Amino acid sequence: MTSTAATAITAETETAAQRARRERILAATLALAARGGYEAVQMREVAERSEVALGTLYRYFPSKVHLLVSAMASEVERLSARLQKRQAPGETRAERAAFVLERSTRSLQREPLLTEAMIRAMMAADATVATEVASVREGMADLIVQAMRGGGPEQEHDVDLAAILQDVWFARQIAWLGGRIEAADVWRDIHLAITLVLRD
Amino acid sequence: MTSTAATAITAETETAAQRARRERILAATLALAARGGYEAVQMREVAERSEVALGTLYRYFPSKVHLLVSAMASEVERLSARLQKRQAPGETRAERAAFVLERSTRSLQREPLLTEAMIRAMMAADATVATEVASVREGMADLIVQAMRGGGPEQEHDVDLAAILQDVWFARQIAWLGGRIEAADVWRDIHLAITLVLRD
């Protein structure tokens, strides 16, 4: 009759060993996903590669979807840090938004299996993954809004328009995963949406 | 060493008994989904309720995702038949598109668990389900394009704009399933997207 509170491990109180475990887990996840996509990320395999017991893996990430969405969040952060170093070039909001979205799209297409794994997890996310999903979406939204503004003043529907573009962006990735469009068409469709939606 | 060709059952050569089986299966699927959502649609249970062996169920629908996407296709067809009886009211393309999309959204929200099951399946669909997914999307796209045109002439980007709206429509349903927005916000966001995207 122990009072095991099942406290989730929060980032704040993490010891060094725990941070190391978390990072080994995420690294193993990204490696497996990059090599074999969603189905290749098997929880037993992730645990083994990160030298962590299966139960421990589940203590850090309560489901496969949590795990992959968290991995995506860390990837988006990396991408965001890289892109926000300098202002996106372009005269219009559409051109600047196109710049960052093209870079993001190309960056993802460089590792198609990793992308498949992460996007599929995003789609499978239910309410229990809301926090992790939100951090991915915030990262993407920031990227787009910053680019649109281009250092200039904010405009009335910036955030809403960025949300629409992000929806289209995700939807086109899904269409690609679903075999409905080719990889090359992903960017073409997104670009078309940008020009239709952002008519300055 | 039999030469079982594992011929999929196509709609054309179906006997009456086969059509009946297919419909019992779809009915059982919709009933289970409406009651308990995606996870309540368990293949063993569907088989039992439709009085069909598990193997037979898999002969008709090669996976749970195929099954649910097919169910959605039949629902979209029903909805489409009902809505296309008369022209959508409204002066502008935005108003007419809003009309059909609001009806569709409301219709889905009446059975939230069923919607959850179908949308989740759409998102989980990989390339092997492309045919079924395409039929759902064509149904929705027709609905939107017809409403936009409102009996008038077609315009340059009708189809592309309808595709964007459909992407947003799906994305907002997912956001709702993912607990990121409330049911009531689904329609508000879609409506906003319509006014932003369809500025006549």
Next chain:
DNA sequence: TGGCATACTAGAACACGTTCCTGTTTCTGG
């Protein structure tokens, strides 16, 4: 330092989608 809660390991156990096997029924061509 000792005691105790918490975290971790190792691995069994469970659930459900999916596959496979064996025997039976139904359909179809001759």
Next chain:
DNA sequence: CCAGAAACAGGAACGTGTTCTAGTATGCCA
């Protein structure tokens, strides 16, 4: 009507995500 093929029933078996159990290690507080 008959023979073979295809479809079906019933159910065992398998894979992988998830949960649970028992024992061990680690960090914290008096």
